[in-house]
Amino acid sequence: MPDLWMPGAERLDIGDYAPTDGGTAKAIAHITWDRNASKAKPQDLVPYANLRSYFGSNPSGKAAAPHVLWDPFTGRVVQFLPANSRSKSLADRAGGTRTNRAGSVVIQVEALFFPWCRVDGKTYERLTDTPCKRWDELHDWVASWGVASSWPMGKPNGFISKRDERIWRIRSGWFGHAQVPENDHTDPGFWPTFPTTTKPPPPASGAKKYETFPGAAWFSMGRKSSIVARMHDRLVAVGCDRYKSSANKNVIGSGDVASYEAFQRKQSFTGSAATWPPGKTTWDALRVPQS
Template sequence: MSDLWMPGAEILDIGDHAPTDGGPAKAVAHVTWDKNATKAKPADLVPYGTLKTYFGSNASGRAVAPHVLWDPFTGRVAQFVPANSRSKSLADRAGGTRTNRAGSVVIQVEALFFPWCRVNGKTYESLVDTPRKGWDELHAWVASWGVASSWPMGKPNGFVGKRDERIWRMRSGWYAHAQVPENDHTDPGSWPDFPAASKPGSQTKQYEPFPGTAWFSMGRKSPIVARMHDRLVAVDCNRYQSSANKDVIGSGDVASYEAWQRHLGYTGSAAKWPPGPASWSKLQVPKS
């Protein structure tokens, strides 16, 4: 079963959960667009913490909260409702398609961004110009819920709306806010490419896929554990007392992996054992 809460995300459960209607799994791409800036007059990006508090604690923000807020400059993610609940970031008129519920999941992602925002003195015209930190992990979590890595109405290219309710009802994939029926917003304007999948026989280095949270049980013996051990040492997160029995999960693995998660910026429960898919992907444990 896929994770209801994205591994590595900060959980701010607003508690307003409701089921979706079933059908093709979807994700919806938004940007927060909390300021209107121009090339001539750029504006400082609104702090991540401000938007996190708005969606997580403010009554007006909770009423329009997405599933996740994603900061493409730092990779931070906050999540407000579980994947299998509807969220409320889409307009939903009575009598039409239930936009926020129209799929087995309708995972809504708000990227912290507006055109011509300024971060550390640099101005960014479009979302694809940002560092896009955390996108691979976010995409992997969304894909784990059956959302196709495609844009049924076309990848966002400019702030224009193109809506086809038939496609919306019938096809799984990612949709721009500008493409959702009953909505009049034109965001996100652009969106990162989907991560390239490794192809059999390619020269791309192959890494061990995430084996699942339950796999990381104390005492498990596997060559994957030994390769994880070596990678944790290589990234300067060595908290091992020795290298004896390094193919068996023990307390040294727990301490070393938690050091790795802290190195990535995770805090609190997100930095605790066991590993999650986001931090595992970044560790790049090689296949044999």
């Protein structure tokens, strides 16, 4: 299963999860557009910390939070919701076309940008004029959820609205905010090109990328090991976080038991087969990386 939380991104979980409808996987490209500037009157970019705080803790911001806030100037990324939950960044009229939920995933990305923003004395007209730092990582994570690397309604090329409800319903890929039914925004205007190469697929099982199953007896309470810490991180990444604390995460405790049993249930095991300790089948599925 792909990672619910983008590897390497800050996790600022705002809760309020809700399922998507299923169907074609989508990603939505937004820009924050916090200020109206012009070539004659550029304005300083709004600080990243302001937007992080707005979406992460302000009630109005949380009610419209995307999955991800991305700073293309520094590469900072913060994620507010897991990939498999809907967010609320799109207008979605009651009884109308589903927008925030219209796919197996509908991953919404807000790029910290507005036209004619100024950073360190330099002015940027288009998002594609910025360094677009870590775009390749962000793209690869979105693609891991089955989102096609294509623009079904055409790659954004200016602040122009173009909407087709039928294409929206049936096609997988990236859509600009300006291309989503029921929405009247014209962003993002422009968006970086998809990377020509993506991360290679995981090597074959014999390539020793992941920890081999150490045997059920190894998982004794109180055992201290870096493997336990990496298991902890993977359980969180796949949405089975039942931990009350991250302290001493390299020591097996009750949080590991609860989280791993949640993962075993997620793998369709029931009854005694879903209880601690781990078995080889679920351990291999968890893919705990080697150090």
